Amino acid sequence: MLKCRPIYFNNWISVMRVSKYLLSTQKETPADAEVISHQLMLRAGMIRRNASGLYSWLPTGLRVLRKVEAIVREEMNKAGSVEILMPMVQPADLWVETGRFEKFGPELLRFQDRHNRDFVLGPTHEEVITDIVRKEVNSYKQLPLNLFQIQTKFRDEVRPRFGVMRSREFLMKDAYSFHLDQETMDETYETMFQAYNNILTRLGLAFRPVMADTGSIGGSMSHEFHVLANSGEDLIAYSTESDYAANIEKAEAPMPTETRQAPALEMSLVNTPKAKTIAELVEHHGIAIEKTVKTLIVKGATEETPLVALVVRGDHELNEVKAEKIPAVLAPFEFADEADIRKAVGAGPGSIGPVGLEIPVYIDHGVKVMSDFGAGANQDDKHYFGINWERDLPEAEAFDLRNIIEGEASPCGQGTIALLRGIEVGHIFQLGKNYSEAMNANVLDHNGKAQTLLMGCYGVGVSRMVAAAIEQNHDDRGITWPDAIAPFRVGILPMNMHKSHRVKDMAEKLYQDMQDAGFEVLFDDRKERAGVMFADMELVGLPHVVVIGDRNIDNGVFEYKNRRTGEKQEIPFDQIIDFLKSAK
């Protein structure tokens, strides 16, 4: 006899008694946890640290992780991506083929097996999937193809931190698509873009898709998906009047609208012993910040130019991602050491400027239109004031080198820029032929001619999403989960159950009724004080809590408390199931 429901129906257990569970809550905030999600995940007993950047997921945490995973899987399936599973341990020779065995930093954990063959612990799977596809796919008829996996990854972070937000071992959904033409590439990219929107919407999180830099993975087009949170590490620049949104790394600063004024001042050398920073220069010497520049010495890309100077206006911030796109600048971007600067320039970082500098100078567009400005004189404790291009120093090549600022014109042409903080939880890329060319992955087209595959890749940080959800959803008592990813949707909290038979009977009955109605319920049947049980429920963050005490039984009503709103309500016994069904 066929079971009509898929076997996955009952895969998950939906109800649990705390007495049979491992609910390892703790009151104290762990000293080594810097961010709120890390603190709350430890306090709520969701995770435990096994070593630096390595965590075990305890039952409450794993439930959330699996729910996120399930939603990601469903949306990937719906979007037509087909699930596979690749190994975590990968042969190094594939990484040698693409050159990443050398190029990838020490985050790539390399090791040898018992036969001294080289392997890596996979931080990503472009090489493995391209190897599979070049062997299995030979004809355009098999394309486009979109494959995904949900799998444990490893990155040997130099300083793992923030709990599972930046751990070494983490759970990721990575998808890869293969195409003969740009048209289906664009279609799949759009489908994935939509799938990511669906995932984050279903998770119940406030989020924003933003244009992103393609970074070291390469390729032509890229979007990040950010969960919005004040604690986010990333800044998002968005337009107040259009759907433009970009990571600040990527957001184009507007070109200056003004033209350069003719020089009005002579250049003068000024003693500035108290001015190590722009702020101090402005404070002690009465110069307008818009009339100052910052000169930053960074590592160069070649031996001939080991150092490069980058100049932005005093009130602007250098954008490292934009800077590393200048061919003369080392990628990944790195500031020069103070000793090297002193040796090359003859002064410390507080007194550097473009006048008479013997190393290549690149300036921001905004610096190009400045006149009569101040800058370090390349002598300790001295600045030049009244500097002018062409007259006092040769004009330098200009680039977009700075972060866009709140209130500036949006690059899209509509509205002005506002800023938000976000946590990157998803990233989609068009990779072009970066990997397929290096690995010789091609198929025969309609004319029987070999064509190199176009490739896209699409990542979701599944474990990171759990931490990001908490950064967005918490208060001073604990986590305030959205219903979709709460470890349990409802908590039952009986008062003095171990003394009152009436309370015990009613709590057990409610537990059974809710089980029958298909709820996910955590029943706190411990012999603990009500205060402890309340605090645990709020810390763990179950969205809906039903309290049962002797007084309730006298009155025929349950006490209901909504975790997110804090709202309390009395609900007659016979209405509790219906009430909870529609509770939000």
Place this chain on the structure above:
Amino acid sequence: MLKCRPIYFNNWISVMRVSKYLLSTQKETPADAEVISHQLMLRAGMIRRNASGLYSWLPTGLRVLRKVEAIVREEMNKAGSVEILMPMVQPADLWVETGRFEKFGPELLRFQDRHNRDFVLGPTHEEVITDIVRKEVNSYKQLPLNLFQIQTKFRDEVRPRFGVMRSREFLMKDAYSFHLDQETMDETYETMFQAYNNILTRLGLAFRPVMADTGSIGGSMSHEFHVLANSGEDLIAYSTESDYAANIEKAEAPMPTETRQAPALEMSLVNTPKAKTIAELVEHHGIAIEKTVKTLIVKGATEETPLVALVVRGDHELNEVKAEKIPAVLAPFEFADEADIRKAVGAGPGSIGPVGLEIPVYIDHGVKVMSDFGAGANQDDKHYFGINWERDLPEAEAFDLRNIIEGEASPCGQGTIALLRGIEVGHIFQLGKNYSEAMNANVLDHNGKAQTLLMGCYGVGVSRMVAAAIEQNHDDRGITWPDAIAPFRVGILPMNMHKSHRVKDMAEKLYQDMQDAGFEVLFDDRKERAGVMFADMELVGLPHVVVIGDRNIDNGVFEYKNRRTGEKQEIPFDQIIDFLKSAK
């Protein structure tokens, strides 16, 4: 509004068109695949090899893997085990605590991270779980506790083979229970025993739980669960008249019922140039095999006794697992090198015997009651005949050193022994205090006194189960899946759909109807010849196939074929859904 179904309901996609899938079947049997499951998994496109012992699961294979995983998870949940997830990368210091960092062989992959700290890739998690429990569990009130995970493991096998049957990376369910007393330990062990029976029953596999040796993991009690298959590596000895069943490694051979006869012959030295084996000795010298012994030289446990001799009757087989329990024998068991034997004994392995042997001799119980027997003379090409204990050589200490034989009395006292071949897919152990003592894992008992925890561990080879299921369920055309773990339960096979609109419409309608009825269906909508499509369906092994051709539309019936029985039936259009619901 509450979704009453758990979100896991729709987690899995149940229907698929082959044109949108990655169905990488192949006709040729891959040369390097030795066993049938490995061959069929490659041919059916279930797995692909990435490196020695490392496989990717392609869509068809992953579906089966996930189904096995889901059944295992459900039964573990039902049995009251609580799911967690530990990291794959484990800090070495925990392994140092139990001494296994040194003792574990090269199967334990050891490596250093970027800060030169030692780590291992987890082949098992006793250390990590014991570390978690000693930190989280302090009181008897939290016990008993049973935790499980379903997680990727790594064992650096010296010679990975048989595909996912003995791969280096594999998916395992491992559970660990913790107890204050033997009573709850026994209860949980019994519950796990039952859960394993339930798992294998639900998977639809013929299996047998057997008593097992505890091996290097240690402990007092242990059962293995074997999927029965002629190709199985393990021999199971079971009673024809009781539920006794044991791995042959563990099954006690019966004590001899006869007593030793008085010597009747003089001992004589005989030239036996053609007798390198017992069979040759019997053939060329007319001695009964029961009157011969085999003397095997193995490595000893200490420097003082680097070699040890083990003697079993000529028609018996040495049991290595029993042998390594003798304190003087090295564990793990290893035969001595021929050079070392020759140096110590003065003869090659074909001419060794207990008479005048200068190294420690241990004999099987069956050898102790022999008289007038033949054995090697410790000179090349010579044997002694007519040997008698006490008269010709000192009596040696006797142990159970041999395999039990089909037809012998069952150790349980009821019935005789028969043999079956099996593939070990599950193993449960009572570990006692092996790990908890070494790692100082204790809790306060009712009297506030610290007690060392008792521990059990329970493993299922999830990925291995897939291969074992195929070893048991296949024919010369491919895999014959049980319904519960088939990648899809039903296949739709339209003939000439790309030429006949009627066939296409009917096939699409059936695909939609079956989807609405909740079936898992694979719809072969490729432009392939019917023969290719039939062969693929049979290779991949879908249990139920519905064929649609123009002839069928004329007659109003589908053609149904049962993969396991080969039975064909015509089913009227309007009855197909009901028919398939109850099809087995």
